[in-house]
Amino acid sequence: MRAKLSTPPAIPAGALAAGPQPILAAPGDLVLRAWEPADAPAFLSAYQDPHIQHWHTRQPASEDQVREWFAQYRQAWAQETGASWAVTRGGGEVLGRIAMGSLNLDDGVAGCAYWVLPAARGAGVASRALNALSVWALGEAGFHRLHLDHSTRNEASCRVAVKARFLLEGTKRSDAIHADGRHDMHLHARIRGG
Template sequence: MTRALSTQPVIASGSLAGSSQPVLAAAGGLLLRPWEEGDVPGFLSAYRDEEIRRWHTRRPLTEAQVREWFEDHRRDWRREKGGHWAVTRDGGEMLGRIALRGLDLDDGVADVAYWVLPAARGAGVASGAVAALTTWALHEIGFHRLELDHSTRNTASCGVAMKSGYLLEGTRRSAAVHDDGRHDMHLHARIRSD
């Protein structure tokens, strides 16, 4: 069902799906690229890491499931529902993941999510990837607002959000379920004029 809007969409329908998902360059030789078949084993292995498991309750269990996720990622792009990238060193070694999810083209709002492998933590990989994705989404595509949320117990993610210019807007009480129960969530955001 098509709904009528009293205002023009912030981003025209077809703006994303009309082209291939881009490869985005980030500081420090980082490259954000769409997921590839060769990433399947590393992606699955990442979800065996205790820190990634602590903050991400939706996890693939087999390589076949990872391939399904990657197909869902491609479908998200075609449907303008999301974009999912491997964070790599110069397009090769996978260091992490970053995604733009929950795209609302009418209002120009989306959510940012990420994780980084243990060997890449503390080296600016997450903040570099967030900065590159943010610049592209706000200034090239035209989103008005990007949101980033994390458990209030996840101090590393809070640091990445703040370093990337995402202002802390508040705490959403008991907003997410993790393996150890419900967590309060910090809500951070960037807007185009920040």
């Protein structure tokens, strides 16, 4: 049995999973939608990119494994533990991925992560998608705080965070492992109304 909270939860259990994962729009004809089985080739190809490989230690090995991940994403939404969206051009062509994880509904806190395919980089895709996700999460969904971290050496990810109004809060020393070893990580956050 779940322990009784001394304060009400920021987001009541079941509030997110009561409906389907939302489709979110962002400027420039970007549409954030749930992953579909037909997206598996684009998702797998993303992890062939050296930059994505460098920053992501967990990588799918096949399209079948990608589809298993998609099933895990659907399950995470149903269990209110996470959500992952395909960042698309008009709902079709996959340009990237944006996700929320470590959802804490009691406190109204979640972590964010993103990547963009090489052909879509440099056009503000990630920052527009992150901003659209943040507006929904900090508004309609009821979260109070979103956070993300990235290697202090990943300057592109830092630019995305800052453009999406995630303030730099500090550096977590030797916090994560990447392809070339342990990295210090910048911690950024965006809060409701801030």
